[in-house]
Amino acid sequence: MGEFLGYEREDGSVGIRNQTVVVSTAPYANDTVERTAEIVKDAIPITHPLGRCQTKPDVFQTYRTLLGHATHPNVYGAVVIAHAGEIVDGDELAADIAETGRPSASINIHEEKGVMNALDEAVDAAREMSQAASAQRRVPVDTGKLTFGINCATSDTTSGLCQHKATAGAAWRLIEDHGGRACFAETPEFFGGEEELAERAVSEEVRQEILDRVAGWDQRLQETGYDVRGAQPTPDNMDGGLTTIEEKSLGALVKSGDGPIQDIVDYAAEIPDHSGMYIMDTPGHGAESVTGIGAGGAHFMVISTGQGHTLSNPVMPTIKVTGNPHSAERVPEQTDVDVSEALVGDETIDWATDQLWDEVMEVVDGKYTLSETMGESQFAIHRIGPST
Amino acid sequence: MADRYLEVVEPEDNVATALRDVEAGETVTVAVGDEQREIEVVDDVQFGHKLAVTDLSDGDTIRKYGKSIGNATEDIPAGTWVHVHNVESNYGRGDLAADGEGGGDAAASAGGD
Numbered sequence: 001m002g003e004f005l006g007y008e009r010e011d012g013s014v015g016i017r018n019q020t021v022v023v024s025t026a027p028y029a030n031d032t033v034e035r036t037a038e039i040v041k042d043a044i045p046i047t048h049p050l051g052r053c054q055t056k057p058d059v060f061q062t063y064r065t066l067l068g069h070a071t072h073p074n075v076y077g078a079v080v081i082a083h084a085g086e087i088v089d090g091d092e093l094a095a096d097i098a099e100t101g102r103p104s105a106s107i108n109i110h111e112e113k114g115v116m117n118a119l120d121e122a123v124d125a126a127r128e129m130s131q132a133a134s135a136q137r138r139v140p141v142d143t144g145k146l147t148f149g150i151n152c153a154t155s156d157t158t159s160g161l162c163q164h165k166a167t168a169g170a171a172w173r174l175i176e177d178h179g180g181r182a183c184f185a186e187t188p189e190f191f192g193g194e195e196e197l198a199e200r201a202v203s204e205e206v207r208q209e210i211l212d213r214v215a216g217w218d219q220r221l222q223e224t225g226y227d228v229r230g231a232q233p234t235p236d237n238m239d240g241g242l243t244t245i246e247e248k249s250l251g252a253l254v255k256s257g258d259g260p261i262q263d264i265v266d267y268a269a270e271i272p273d274h275s276g277m278y279i280m281d282t283p284g285h286g287a288e289s290v291t292g293i294g295a296g297g298a299h300f301m302v303i304s305t306g307q308g309h310t311l312s313n314p315v316m317p318t319i320k321v322t323g324n325p326h327s328a329e330r331v332p333e334q335t336d337v338d339v340s341e342a343l344v345g346d347e348t349i350d351w352a353t354d355q356l357w358d359e360v361m362e363v364v365d366g367k368y369t370l371s372e373t374m375g376e377s378q379f380a381i382h383r384i385g386p387s388t
Numbered sequence: 389m390a391d392r393y394l395e396v397v398e399p400e401d402n403v404a405t406a407l408r409d410v411e412a413g414e415t416v417t418v419a420v421g422d423e424q425r426e427i428e429v430v431d432d433v434q435f436g437h438k439l440a441v442t443d444l445s446d447g448d449t450i451r452k453y454g455k456s457i458g459n460a461t462e463d464i465p466a467g468t469w470v471h472v473h474n475v476e477s478n479y480g481r482g483d484l485a486a487d488g489e490g491g492g493d494a495a496a497s498a499g500g501d
């Protein structure tokens with residue numbers, strides 16, 4: 001059992017960052033959110049095109065995703081900015097954030113009689129949180145409190161042979177040696193490997209749920225009337241040598257290792273507070289799956305990439321690992337950990353796992369990831385149905 | 389001595405992943421399980437791409453990780469580059485569903501070839 005240095009929260013969670021987020025509830029508040037975050041030191045904007053004219057399943061999903069980020073373990077406090085009366089309600093969101101013990105503020109552009117007044121209020125609220133957050137100190141915490149997010153990005157044929165093995169090794173080290181949790185996602189990227197994956201479920205119920213969700217995705221894709229190739233695998237996957245979604249999937253599943261699966265949870269749902277490996281049911285679309293896992297509360301994410309990727313998240317640091325020596329050389333800014341010596345050199349997968357684990361633990365204690373040094377973050381909520 | 393840069397994951401696989409650029413005309417030795425197989429390379433195969441390690445016929449299952457990654461859409465002799473031009477998927481085939489041929493049934497095809 002190890003320890004890391006984290007920020008304790010009133011709700012019992014522990015953060016590896018101490019962020020102030022400024023959250024938009026609708027597209028018409030996005031500019032005010034961006035401007036607020038530009039002015040206030042360390043404030044992070046969360047914007048999106050949703051939150052209005054959505055059907056109920058999408059409203060719930062949008063709300064859950066926003067709340068999950070605003071109450072993420074790495075978040076100190078949140079300023080919510082709404083445009084007007086929206087189906088994703090700003091006051092309700094701010095109240096739910098406050099229930100976790102986090103400072104929160106709700107600002108409504110209509111009620112403030114315009115953007116300039118709203119901006120004034122939002123900047124004041126965010127400044128107060130940012131300053132208070134800066135005064136909080138890290139304290140030693142049990143490593144078992146951590147949740148390890150896992151995602152792949154621009155996979156190629158090196159992914160399943162090298163970096164995904166290191167990723168699995170590091171994730172299972174957190175689970176088995178420290179009692180932590182891990183979560184991977186991207187259900188359509190189970191195609192072709194779902195039977196073996198489902199066999200790893202801890203119960204018959206979970207086994208069947210995995211198979212049903214995979215079949216549901218295949219059905220949804222068939223209903224489009226088109227061959228999914230081009231969308232899965234993507235053109236960059238195919239450039240990297242991946243031929244079909246099955247090949248991509250069988251490689252992708254390597255990053256989950258071969259241990260038991262505790263459960264498969266809904267998109268953006270909270271990852272259960274019990275040690276083990278979990279699945280979140282998300283599309284393979286990286287920005288959407290990473291956003292889902294961010295909402296679920298993973299403290300950090302290892303992004304196991306073939307060709308390199310900018311993929312990142314507003315509140316969850318992303319550590320990029322590749323085993324492709326050409327990618328490590330081409331995009332060093334997207335290569336936190338280069339384990340290619342385990343693929344084309346004389347090193348082993350155990351060595352690669354150690355390299356990745358060591359970097360993860362440094363990031364947990366506060367070292368910036370490469371994405372963080374460039375202030376990168378993307379946020380994309382998966383949609384279920386139409387706008388209305 | 390097998391070429392360590394031509395990786396066959398499982399003994400039942402019929403493709404190798406090239407971890408170096410391979411050129412047409414090369415004779416390579418590939419380890420397929422315990423067997424060392426000598427293959428004449430037919431096409432240039434770039435880093436990360438695959439080549440057949442056995443003669444495959446149109447419709448044959450392409451195997452990697454010991455499982456199906458799709459079907460050959462033409463005859464693929466050993467040493468040939470195996471990619472999107474000669475392999476099709478069994479999943480997400482809305483095009484087949486639209487043609488009334490039925491798409492790949494996820495549960496059914498997963499356990500099969």
